[in-house]
Each structure stands twice: as structure tokens, then as C-alpha cells.
Amino acid sequence: xxxxTYYNPTTIEFGKxxxxxxxxxxxxxGIKKVLLLYxxxxxxxxxxxxxxxxxxxxxxxxxxxLSGVVSNPLLAKxxxxxxxxxxxxxxxxxxxxGGSVADSAKAIAAGAMYNGDVWDFFINKAKIIEALPVxxxxxxxxxxxxxxxxxxxxxxxxxxKYSIASVLLNPKISVINPELMATxxxxxxxxxxxxxISHCIELYFxxxxxxxxxxxxxxxxxxxxxxxxxxxxDDPNDYDxxxxxxxxAIQALNGLxxxxxxxxxxxxxxxxxxxxxxxxxxxxxxLSVVIxxxxxxxxxxxxxxxxxxxxxxxNEEGSAQGIEKLESWFVKIGSPxxxxxxxxxxxxxxxxxxNANSLAIxxxxxxxxxxxxxxxxxxxx
Amino acid sequence: xxxxTYYNPTTIEFGKxxxxxxxxxxxxxGIKKVLLLYxxxxxxxxxxxxxxxxxxxxxxxxxxxLSGVVSNPLLAKxxxxxxxxxxxxxxxxxxxxGGSVADSAKAIAAGAMYNGDVWDFFINKAKIIEALPVxxxxxxxxxxxxxxxxxxxxxxxxxxKYSIASVLLNPKISVINPELMATxxxxxxxxxxxxxISHCIELYFxxxxxxxxxxxxxxxxxxxxxxxxxxxxDDPNDYDxxxxxxxxAIQALNGLxxxxxxxxxxxxxxxxxxxxxxxxxxxxxxLSVVIxxxxxxxxxxxxxxxxxxxxxxxNEEGSAQGIEKLESWFVKIGSPxxxxxxxxxxxxxxxxxxNANSLAIxxxxxxxxxxxxxxxxxxxx
Numbered sequence: 105x106x107x108x109t110y111y112n113p114t115t116i117e118f119g120k121x122x123x124x125x126x127x128x129x130x131x132x133x134g135i136k137k138v139l140l141l142y143x144x145x146x147x148x149x150x151x152x153x154x155x156x157x158x159x160x161x162x163x164x165x166x167x168x169x170l171s172g173v174v175s176n177p178l179l180a181k182x183x184x185x186x187x188x189x190x191x192x193x194x195x196x197x198x199x200x201x202g203g204s205v206a207d208s209a210k211a212i213a214a215g216a217m218y219n220g221d222v223w224d225f226f227i228n229k230a231k232i233i234e235a236l237p238v239x240x241x242x243x244x245x246x247x248x249x250x251x252x253x254x255x256x257x258x259x260x261x262x263x264x265k266y267s268i269a270s271v272l273l274n275p276k277i278s279v280i281n282p283e284l285m286a287t288x289x290x291x292x293x294x295x296x297x298x299x300x301i302s303h304c305i306e307l308y309f310x311x312x313x314x315x316x317x318x319x320x321x322x323x324x325x326x327x328x329x330x331x332x333x334x335x336x337x338d339d340p341n342d343y344d345x346x347x348x349x350x351x352x353a354i355q356a357l358n359g360l361x362x363x364x365x366x367x368x369x370x371x372x373x374x375x376x377x378x379x380x381x382x383x384x385x386x387x388x389x390x391l392s393v394v395i396x397x398x399x400x401x402x403x404x405x406x407x408x409x410x411x412x413x414x415x416x417x418x419n420e421e422g423s424a425q426g427i428e429k430l431e432s433w434f435v436k437i438g439s440p441x442x443x444x445x446x447x448x449x450x451x452x453x454x455x456x457x458x459n460a461n462s463l464a465i466x467x468x469x470x471x472x473x474x475x476x477x478x479x480x481x482x483x484x485x
Numbered sequence: 486x487x488x489x490t491y492y493n494p495t496t497i498e499f500g501k502x503x504x505x506x507x508x509x510x511x512x513x514x515g516i517k518k519v520l521l522l523y524x525x526x527x528x529x530x531x532x533x534x535x536x537x538x539x540x541x542x543x544x545x546x547x548x549x550x551l552s553g554v555v556s557n558p559l560l561a562k563x564x565x566x567x568x569x570x571x572x573x574x575x576x577x578x579x580x581x582x583g584g585s586v587a588d589s590a591k592a593i594a595a596g597a598m599y600n601g602d603v604w605d606f607f608i609n610k611a612k613i614i615e616a617l618p619v620x621x622x623x624x625x626x627x628x629x630x631x632x633x634x635x636x637x638x639x640x641x642x643x644x645x646k647y648s649i650a651s652v653l654l655n656p657k658i659s660v661i662n663p664e665l666m667a668t669x670x671x672x673x674x675x676x677x678x679x680x681x682i683s684h685c686i687e688l689y690f691x692x693x694x695x696x697x698x699x700x701x702x703x704x705x706x707x708x709x710x711x712x713x714x715x716x717x718x719d720d721p722n723d724y725d726x727x728x729x730x731x732x733x734a735i736q737a738l739n740g741l742x743x744x745x746x747x748x749x750x751x752x753x754x755x756x757x758x759x760x761x762x763x764x765x766x767x768x769x770x771x772l773s774v775v776i777x778x779x780x781x782x783x784x785x786x787x788x789x790x791x792x793x794x795x796x797x798x799x800n801e802e803g804s805a806q807g808i809e810k811l812e813s814w815f816v817k818i819g820s821p822x823x824x825x826x827x828x829x830x831x832x833x834x835x836x837x838x839x840n841a842n843s844l845a846i847x848x849x850x851x852x853x854x855x856x857x858x859x860x861x862x863x864x865x866x
Binding site for chain 2: 357
């Protein structure tokens with residue numbers, strides 16, 4: 105077991121009606137003025153926006169609004185938020201939405217306390233040393249952004265989907281009311297399930313040492329996500345299933361599963377970022393294309409763990425059967441598993457591989473994941 | 486799934502040689518003077534004391550020492566620490582040892598900021614509203630005191646072993662170097678394993694609603710503890726097993742396993758506290774006496790979960806087989822499973838039951854666990 109530091113200062117306020125308390129949480133944290141960040145306006149239709157405003161007003165929290173955050177969130181919107189935050193003496197960023205909103209909130213929080221270009225943080229040109237506090241009210245569970253310090257943002261000029269990570273960006277408080285997630289489409293539920301599973305399996309398969317305890321936690325998360333996804337596809341209003349799904353999603357990427365593992369990296373995410381950077385496919389849909397292909401390519405490098413996966417998750421004896429079953433399950437829940445199904449033309453594999461390799465270099469795995477290797481993997485998709 | 490708040494601000498510094506950094510951690514936290522609290526002096530024999538002093542000196546951290554904390558830690562020692570802390574302008578409590586030292590450190594931390602009698606907190610007469618920061622260097626894994634806000638202390642005058650809980654008592658930083666635990670006796674390793682398993686199964690069996698996800702996490706912890714205990718009984722120097730054991734112990738009682746469960750309580754701990762209060766048996770040894778008896782008594786009230794336990798942990802089909810296998814496993818690792826084996830005379834069951842019932846009342850379960858009921862349970866032991 106590798107040495108590690110575990111520190112996660114985020115408070116999770118989990119459960120029914122907790123969104124009505126967001127003003128109280130901000131007030132108790134000494135915040136008087138926030139940037140209220142959200143997406144395309146669905147929160148105005150379903151009444152969440154009004155609840156938030158009522159709670160802010162009740163606690164005399166001033167707010168400046170910024171809407172229009174899209175999935176695969178854009179750097180331009182982040183820069184807009186940074187300008188607003190600087191111009192209005194904003195004390196905290198309140199993101200209301202899914203992972204894209206939370207990620208954008210974090211990037212704004214970092215950028216608002218920095219005199220240079222926020223993109224510097226994404227290309228390792230500068231290190232985050234301070235940030236405004238972030239608060240979130242989540243309407244989608246997938247990225248675990250609600251309880252980690254990661255943010256992924258898309259630079260639309262350079263077609264780079266890159267990330268930052270700092271414990272300074274961990275939300276101070278995140279509100280998770282599973283009821284708010286009941287209106288997520290079946291398509292996006294499936295993509296979210298794929299995303300959570302991908303967070304689990306990246307290190308599970310690639311770490312040079314992955315303690316049994318971590319494997320068991322990962323398997324607990326995957327089993328829970330698969331079980332609850334199937335329940336929710338049948339009945340989107342099953343509160344308990346929605347709640348377990350949401351809480352498992354958080355555990356998948358809040359620092360628990362990697363603690364003590366050695367080595368390891370996130371190749372599926374790396375390759376997928378190229379897919380969504382160039383074709384704007386939803387992150388989960390891109391992942392379900394990449395994962396089975398990558399698993400087939402990688403299996404021989406860690407066949408013991410692949411056999412374990414097959415046995416524990418699907419009660420199957422062989423690695424190949426485990427991969428096949430996972431691929432079938434992705435198809436069953438409605439997430440694409442081939443480039444074709446995701447409407448990505450085969451002839452553009454080369455462009456994807458160049459883009460993914462440039463991220464691989466930033467992540468320090470450019471040698472393992474050369475352009476040619478990525479082409480080889482994508483050809484299996 | 487029940488509403489919950491999850492917040493655990495403890496930093497875990499896990500791994501080899503991290504104890505040499507304790508002075509750095511204190512210094513980075515702005516601490517200049519600590520109360521250094523430890524047990525019977527084994528840390529002087531094995532060199533840990535010297536390492537701590539070197540690190541404190543290197544960082545110009547002043548210290549006042551208090552030794553002599555015993556297992557089932559005593560209120561008198563806590564009061565001694567409170568006086569020392571108040572008289573010496575102590576800024577933080579540094580506990581070096583096992584759960585008893587960590588618990589005593591927390592009680593001192595709370596008492597040092599309170600003008601009344603610290604026992605007030607234990608009998609619900611006062612609420613903890615501030616406390617000195619606590620730091621720990623752990624030499625034993627069992628109680629998870631290193632990552633929670635709980636402390637159990639024994640009032641030797643009243644023979645009451647009672648507890649306090651507050652997030653203000655969560656250690657700011659806990660150092661866990663599994664190497665420091667390699668000298669723990671086989672006996673205490675077994676007792677620790679029982680304690681960790683007991684933390685897992687209390688709510689697992691008694692919660693009125695226990696999400697599948699929580700059950701899976703609990704099962705992951707139990708399987709890991711059983712697997713690593715067996716490895717360590719064979720080879721106390723197996724670092725990876727020691728590390729997994731230590732990390733699983735923390736997850737068992739740091740707030741993760743209860744999150745979202747409904748109802749539930751800690752009856753085995755409640756009854757055991759009477760055993761160790763009156764007979765000073767080690768906590769884990771007392772628990773292995775109580776647990777099988779309690780399980781037999783309680784099984785019919787939640788037979789679905791008992792069947793699940795038997796299947797998941799022992800691959801057995803029936804509740805009774807699960808209980809029997811657990812009892813056999815306790816015997817196998819060397820922890821007593823009968824009052825007789827723990828040298829507790831049968832005729833004193835009545836006295837134990839009266840003591841346990843008085844704690845049951847404090848914990849709000851005095852009606853379920855009447856004196857007669859506790860007698861009925863203990864007779865099965």
C-alpha cells in the first residue's frame with residue numbers, strides 16, 4: 105500500500121428539501137454575495153431557481169447571475185464568470201446544476217483570485233494558490249465534482265478539453281437532493297452510470313498495486329450503480345435508488361478509491377476527452393465507446409484484475425466474458441459502444457489520436473499512449 | 486435513504502515514516518505548544534517517542550508531557566490533562582498511542598475549553614461548543630478515533646464507561662504508519678479485529694433501513710479485516726496487510742457506513758461497556774463475548790439482513806450458520822466468546838445488566854434494552 109494523504113473538507117448536505125437551506129448554509133459560512141451560476145434554464149422551469157432565490161433572499165445573500173453553462177463546459181463562459189466575479193466583489197460561487205456547472209464554478213473560483221489567464225492552470229503554467237469558496241446544488245450525479253477538487257473545461261479555440269485539480273476547489277458545501285434528479289433523461293442517466301463506472305475502473309485496472317480493500321470498495325460502487333440504474337430506467341421516481349446512485353457516484357471520485365493505490369492513470373478519460381472535444385459527444389457516451397475497446401487492448405497487461413472484475417461484477421470466469429458483459433450492459437442501458445453508434449466517422453481516428461496524445465503528454469503518459477497506440481485502441485471501437 | 490450531513494475534516498497522513506513529520510504538521514497548522522499524551526511508555530522502548538521529540542524540536546514546538554493513559558481510559562487522567570492544558574497555555578493535544586490515547590486527547594481538548602466538569606459532556610449535562618485541536622500518531626488500529634469525533638472514557642468512581650461525540654473533536658491531522666503497529670500483540674490484534682467488525686455490524690443489523698450500498702461497504706470492510714487479520718496472525722510484519730487493516734478500521738467508523746441509514750443503534754457496544762467498566766476486560770474481548778449472544782437473540786428481528794450477512798461473508802445459506810461461523814472465527818483468532826472465557830462470573834449478570842441499562846437510557850434505547858432483556862442476552866453468552 106502506497107503512502108497517501110487523505111483530506112476532503114467538503115460538507116455534503118444530502119436529502120429531501122435541502123436545497124431550501126442553501127441560503128442558510130451560505131449565511132452560516134459568512135458569505136454575503138454570490139455568483140449564481142447555472143445552465144440552460146431548466147431550473148427555471150422546474151421551480152428550483154425560485155427555491156434558491158427565496159432561500160438567498162431570506163438570508164439576505166446578494167447574487168449576480170450567470171446562465172448558459174453547457175455540457176463539456178466552455179472556457180469562454182468561465183472567463184465571463186471570472187470577469188463578473190472580479191467586477192462585483194463576489195465572495196463565493198454558487199453552482200446550481202450538474203457536473204459542468206460545478207466544474208465551471210470551480211474554474212471561476214480559481215480564476216477570480218488570479219491575475220493571469222485561468223487557462224494557465226490547465227496547461228500547468230501556473231498553480232492554484234487561492235480560490236473563492238464554491239457551493240453547489242446538484243441536479244445530476246456523475247462526475248462527483250460535488251465532493252472533489254477537479255474541474256474539466258473545454259477550450260473551444262484550441263479544441264482542448266483539459267482539467268485542473270486542487271483541494272482549494274473542493275466545494276465548501278454541496279447540496280444533493282436526489283428528488284431534483286428525477287427529471288434527468290434516461291439517456292443522461294445511462295451516460296452518468298458509464299461515467300461513474302469509468303471513474304471506478306481506471307485505477308482498478310491500471311494501478312501497479314491496487315489493495316483488495318480498494319477493489320472491494322470499487323466493486324461495491326459498480327454493483328450499486330448497475331443495480332440502481334436498472335431500477336431508475338424502469339421507474340425514474342424511485343427515490344431510494346436515485347439516492348444510492350447519487351451517493352455511490354460521489355464515493356467513486358472523492359479520493360476514497362485511489363487512497364493507497366500505486367501508479368495508475370486515467371487512459372479512458374484521456375481518450376474520451378478527445379472525442380467530446382472534437383465531436384461534442386456527451387462525456388458518458390464517449391466513455392462507453394472507449395472503455396470496451398481499451399479493455400480489450402489492455403486486458404493482457406493485468407489479467408488477474410480483469411478476471412477478478414468478471415467474477416465479482418458478473419459472476420463470470422474469464423476476462424473476455426467480463427468485458428463482453430460490460431459492453432452488453434452499456435448497450436442495454438442505451439449508451440453507444442462503437443464510434444459508429446456515436447456518429448464519429450472512422451476516418452477521423454487519426455485526428456482524435458493526435459488530440460488525445462497531446463493530453464496524454466500533459467498527464468505524463470504520452471509515451472505509453474502514443475498516437476499510434478491510441479489509433480490501435482480506437483480501431484477496436 | 487435517510488437525509489444526512491457528511492462532514493469529516495480530518496486529514497489522514499498515511500504511510501511509512503510519516504511520524505517523523507508530526508512537528509511539520511503542527512507547525513504548518515500554526516501550533517507552537519502541545520500537550521504530549523501517551524500510554525505506558527512502550528513508545529519510549531520502541532523509539533517512537535524519540536522520533537516525535539526530534540520532530541517537535543526541529544519545528545520549535547514546545548511540549549508538556551502526560552503519560553500513563555490505560556486502555557479503557559480513565560477520567561482521572563483526563564482531568565489531569567485538562568489541568569495541565571489550562572495551566573500551561575497549551576494550544577493543541579498531541580496523542581501518541583492507540584484509541585484510548587486518542588479518546589483521552591479529545592476529552593482533554595474539550596475539557597480544556599470548558600469551565601465546568603468535563604464529565605458534564607458525557608452525561609448530556611453540557612454540549613461541546615469549542616475544543617483545542619487534536620493531533621494523533623496512532624500505534625493501534627481499531628476504534629477509528631483517528632478520524633472521528635468520538636471519545637469513550639471510564640469514570641472509575643461511578644463505574645460508568647460513557648462517550649462523547651462532536652465534529653469539533655475530529656483530529657485535525659492523524660498520522661497512520663502501519664509499521665508502528667507491527668509490535669501489537671496477537672491478542673490485541675484479534676481484539677481490534679472484533680472491534681472493527683462490531684462497528685460495522687451494529688447498524689448493519691439494527692437500522693430500520695440500510696441501503697444496499699452501505700451493506701456492500703460494510704461487507705468490504707469486514708472481508709478485508711478478516712483477510713488481513715489472518716495474514717497478520719501468521720506474519721505480523723506484512724506491511725500491506727497491516728495497512729489495509731488500518732485503513733479499513735478507519736472507514737468502519739468515520740461516518741461513511743451510517744450515512745443514509747435510518748434508525749439503528751449500538752447495542753453490542755452498550756452491553757460491552759458494562760463488561761469493561763466492571764471487569765476491565767479489553768473492549769474487543771468484551772465485544773466478542775456479547776456479539777454472538779446478541780446476534781442469536783436479535784436474529785429474528787431482521788432475518789433478511791442476517792441471511793445476507795451469512796451469504797456475503799461466509800457463503801452460507803442460513804442466518805444461524807452466519808452467526809456460528811462468526812463465533813468460530815472469533816475463537817480461531819483468539820478472542821473469547823463466552824463470559825466464562827472472559828473470566829466473568831455468571832452470577833454477576835444482574836449487575837452487568839443494571840450497568841448496561843443505565844447507559845441504554847442515556848443512549849435513548851432504555852426501553853428496548855431493559856435490565857431483563859440484557860440479562861436474557863447475556864445468558865446466551
